[in-house]
Structures are given as structure tokens and as C-alpha cells.
Amino acid sequence: MARKALILVEGHRGNGPLYIQAAQRLGLHPITLSSDPAQYDYIAAKGIEAIRVDTDNLDALILECSRIRTTYDIAGVTGFAVNNEPLSATVGKLCLYFDLPGPNSASIERCCDKFVQRQILAKAGVPMPLYRVAANATEVEGSAAEIGLPVVLKPVMGSGSRGVRLCRDADELTEHSSFLLGGRYLWRCPPRVLVEQFAEGPHYVAEIMEGEVIGITAGYFGPLPHFAFRGMTFPAPLADDEYRRIADVSRSCLRALGLGWGPTCIEFRWTKRGPVVIEVNPRLAGAPDPQLIQLACGVDLITEHIKLVTGKKCDLRRRHSHTAAARFLRPDRDGILEWIDTSRAAAVSGVNEIRLYVRPTTPLTSKGEDSDCIGRVIAASPNLAQTEAILQRAVDLVDWCIKPIPTGGKERSAPLHPHQSRGRVRSDLRKH
Incomplete structure (x- = not known):
């Protein structure tokens, strides 16, 4: 009897290792298909089978999966849309071709284009910020004038806060539209920019599986004008009515976009008029959301997702x-x-995980994106106050040293004492 394989299209530095581990616990052999398997360090570190293939090419993926089927029984196919949201639609088409459970590719494609998504949600009466789409700097300027500053500029396709920025005045608008449309931003589609009204207020994410709202995560951003996460908490500290309103709007989004199979995460801002939708993502939220949910309520969304893609029923009961x-x-x-020391932080009682994304000697350049972070700390306890106290203590005990980058024999800035370059996580994480 052929061994059962789980095909993973591309990888993910956060969720990727978790899918590998969950697949192996379920008795499946994970195989990663990637245009560049070497970009995922956990694949080589764990000795995971990986095959180089053009993952933008559906025919190439079909051919490779057909070859794999001569050795393995393909139990399911799923993937990761990192820097490439349309990849989720490709996975849906691959599942359909091999008659395997998977998402509806047409619904996925409607979500991947943020402008099309907004149009569909607007017709359904879903509360959203005002928005326009622009293909050049003149259209950006005109759209911003119609909406009124400040506005948020973002590529119509993408993830991880890449290319997303708040523009508070005309100079910032000109600067960022030039960055996005002037040849410096790497587009995977014809350049188009979504111009959005700035929805000011706390940020929340509805975590959904099979149409059921598992819970809501609170997210906290770093300094504007960027939208890079500093931290997140599950469950979000919401009143019952606030939770219900976010859950109700989430279900409206699913109906309008034709979603419901598998995972979805919907981002909100709580504004003066209540919850407004920032983005519907037809996929599981990236790490650490799945870990937080499992620690908080005992639901392992990654394992349950794998069950779905392999034709089994999922179990979403809270424990x-x-x-x-x-x-x-x-x-x-x-x-x-130069160095980073997490040993004292790891010894703090209640810390569940400390994970580093970069190694010593790594050059660090801030882009205002989620990819800027060098690691994370996760903690859990019976209540919010205790969890935040554990995290703050642990983060305060993390030390690192960042050396200036030499430039032609000179350094960009004066040398620093190690503790002068120590990271700090904001502690003003208050409920709205």
C-alpha cells in the first residue's frame, strides 16, 4: 500500500514547520513544492522532501503531482500564499484537478484582488472604509482628494503589510505613490494601488474555520506610518456585543464572497461607527495566530485544516x-x-515559546513590514493581566547588539553599547 503524502505548495517561515509537524503526527509524508526550496530553512534542517517547480505554473504543478502519484498516494494538497496571494487560487485548481478537497478557486480569486473584494463587499452592504483604485500617480492624487487625507496606499495584491503605508499629507502621498508606481516596488501583477480612507481604531482579526468564528484576535501595530505588528492577544478583550457585531459582519463577508470551506481570517478596525472590514484573507492567518488559539482554547487549526484537505471531518471543540x-x-x-541572548527570557515561567527568525551577522534593514521582526515571544496563562505581565518581563530580558553597517570604511552611526540597542515591546496595549 502506497504511503500517503501531503503536498504543500511553497512554505512559510511561521506556519510551515507547524504544518510539517502536524502532517507527520497524522501519519502523512509532507512534500514541499517550491520555486526555491532553499528559502525555507526548516526544510533542510528537518530533512523534509522538497521539489523545485514553478509554482506559478499550474500545468507544471499538475505534472509534478502526477509524477509523485507514481510513488505516493496523495492524500491532500494545500499551500501558503507568501508574497503571492493568487497561489491560493492555484492550490484550489490543483485540488479540483486531482478530485481532492479544497477551496473554491473562483472565490479565492475574488478575494486576492483587494479592489474586486471591496466591490463585492460594498454591494453586500458590508461596512468598509471609503476606497478607490489608481494605476498612476495622477489617479492616486485624485483619489486621495476625493476621500480626504489621511489615506492608506496599498498594492491591490499582496500580504504581510508589504507596500502598505499611511499617507498623512501631500508629500507622503507623492513619496509612497512614487515608490509603488515608479519601478522600486516588485509587482507580480499589473501595477494598481488601492487608496483607502484611514480607518482609525483598534485592530481585530476574526479567526474562522469552516464558516465558524473560532474567536477574535487583537492586534497591535508599531508606529505609523507603517502597519507592522508589535503584538497580538487571543482572545481579544471584547464585550459580548462587540464580539457579536464582528462575528455577524464576518459571516456577511463569507456569504458575499462565496467562502466557507476551510480557513479564513478577516481583519477589522473598530471605528466610531463600529467594526469596518479592512481585508478578507481566504486562508489561515500566519503564525503566531494558530499557536495562540491552540494555547488559549485547545483548538489546533493547522491539524484540523489538514484533516479537511485529506477528506476528514475537523474537530473545533474548545477544551x-x-x-x-x-x-x-x-x-x-x-x-x-552581532548577537542576541534569549536565555533569561526563556526561563520566565509562563513563556511558551521564543523563536528567532534571524541569526547573528544578519544585516537588518527596516522596511516597515511584518518581515522586519527578528523573533517573537509567546506566553499563556489563565487571564489577560497575568499573560501580559509574563510577556513584558520576558521581553525586557531579551538582549541584543546591533552594529552599524560599515559604508566605505565609515560607519553609518556611532558605536553602541549592547544595551543601548536592546529591543522594547510597547506596553500600552489597551482595549479601545
Whole structure:
């Protein structure tokens, strides 16, 4: 009898290793298909089978999966849309071709284009910020004038806060539209920019599986004008009515976009008029959301997702009620990471995980994106106050040293004492 394989299209530095581990626990052999398997360090570190293939090419993926089927029984196919949201639609088409459970590719494609998504949600009466789409700097300027500053500029396709920025005045608008449309931003589609009204207020994410709202995560951003996460907490500290309103709007989004199979995460801002939708993502939220949910209520969304893609029923029953939270370690300046010490933080009782994304000697350059962070700390306890106290203590005990980057024999800035370049996580994480 052929061994059962789980095909993973591309990888993910956060969720990727978790899918590998969950697949192996379920008795499946994970195989990663990637245009560049070497970009995912966990694949080589764990000795995971990986095959180089053009993942933008559906025919190439079909051919490779057909070859794999001569050795393995393909139990399911799923993937990761990192820097490439349309990849989720490709996975849906691949599942359909091989008659395997998977998402509706047409619904996925409607979500991947943020402008099309907005149009569909607007017709359904879903509360959203005002928006326009622009293909050049003149259209950006005109759209911003119609909406009124400040506005948020973002590519119509993409993830991880790449290319997303708040523009508070005309100079910032000109600067960022030039960055996006002037040849410096790497587009995977014809350049188009979504111009959005700035929805000011706390940020929340509805975590959904099979149309059921598992819970809501609170997210906390770093300094504007960027939208890079500093931390997140699950469950969010919401009143019952606030939770219900977010859940109700979430279900409206699913109906309008034709979603419901598998995972979805919907981002909100709580404004003066209540919850408004920022974005519907037809996929599981990236790490650490799945870990926080499992720590807080005992639901392992990654394992349950794999069950779905392999034709089994998922189990979404809560097993306990705790509060879990994460804080991201972000450098306070550009430079070269000389060393980082997490040993004292790891010894703090209640810390569940400390994970580093970069190694010493790594150059650090801030882009205002989620990819800027150098690691994360996760903790859980029976209540919010205790969890936040654990996290703050742990983060305060993380030390690192960032050296200035030499430029032609000179350094960009004066040498720093190690503790002068220590990271700090904001502690003003208050409920709205």
C-alpha cells in the first residue's frame, strides 16, 4: 500500500514547520513544492522532501503531482500564499484537478484582488472604509482628494503589510505613490494601488474555520506610518456585543464572497461607527495566530485544516479557556545583528515559546513590514493581566547588539553599547 503524502505548495517561515509537524503526527509524508526550496530553512534542517517547480505554473504543478502519484498516494494538497496571494487560487485548481478537497478557486480569486473584494463587499452592504483604485500617480492624487487625507496606499495584491503605508499629507502621498508606481516596488501583477480612507481604531482579526468564528484576535501595530505588528492577544478583550457585531459582519463577508470551506481570517478596525472590514484573507492567518488559539482554547487549526484537505471531518471543540499573547522583537535601528541572548527570557515561567527568525551577522534593514521582526515571544496563562505581565518581563530580558553597517570604511552611526540597542515591546496595549 502506497504511503500517503501531503503536498504543500511553497512554505512559510511561521506556519510551515507547524504544518510539517502536524502532517507527520497524522501519519502523512509532507512534500514541499517550491520555486526555491532553499528559502525555507526548516526544510533542510528537518530533512523534509522538497521539489523545485514553478509554482506559478499550474500545468507544471499538475505534472509534478502526477509524477509523485507514481510513488505516493496523495492524500491532500494545500499551500501558503507568501508574497503571492493568487497561489491560493492555484492550490484550489490543483485540488479540483486531482478530485481532492479544497477551496473554491473562483472565490479565492475574488478575494486576492483587494479592489474586486471591496466591490463585492460594498454591494453586500458590508461596512468598509471609503476606497478607490489608481494605476498612476495622477489617479492616486485624485483619489486621495476625493476621500480626504489621511489615506492608506496599498498594492491591490499582496500580504504581510508589504507596500502598505499611511499617507498623512501631500508629500507622503507623492513619496509612497512614487515608490509603488515608479519601478522600486516588485509587482507580480499589473501595477494598481488601492487608496483607502484611514480607518482609525483598534485592530481585530476574526479567526474562522469552516464558516465558524473560532474567536477574535487583537492586534497591535508599531508606529505609523507603517502597519507592522508589535503584538497580538487571543482572545481579544471584547464585550459580548462587540464580539457579536464582528462575528455577524464576518459571516456577511463569507456569504458575499462565496467562502466557507476551510480557513479564513478577516481583519477589522473598530471605528466610531463600529467594526469596518479592512481585508478578507481566504486562508489561515500566519503564525503566531494558530499557536495562540491552540494555547488559549485547545483548538489546533493547522491539524484540523489538514484533516479537511485529506477528506476528514475537523474537530473545533474548545477544551479550555486561557489567554495567549505574542510580542514581536523588532530592532530599533538598521545595522548588523552581532548577537542576541534569549536565555533569561526563556526561563520566565509562563513563556511558551521564543523563536528567532534571524541569526547573528544578519544585516537588518527596516522596511516597515511584518518581515522586519527578528523573533517573537509567546506566553499563556489563565487571564489577560497575568499573560501580559509574563510577556513584558520576558521581553525586557531579551538582549541584543546591533552594529552599524560599515559604508566605505565609515560607519553609518556611532558605536553602541549592547544595551543601548536592546529591543522594547510597547506596553500600552489597551482595549479601545
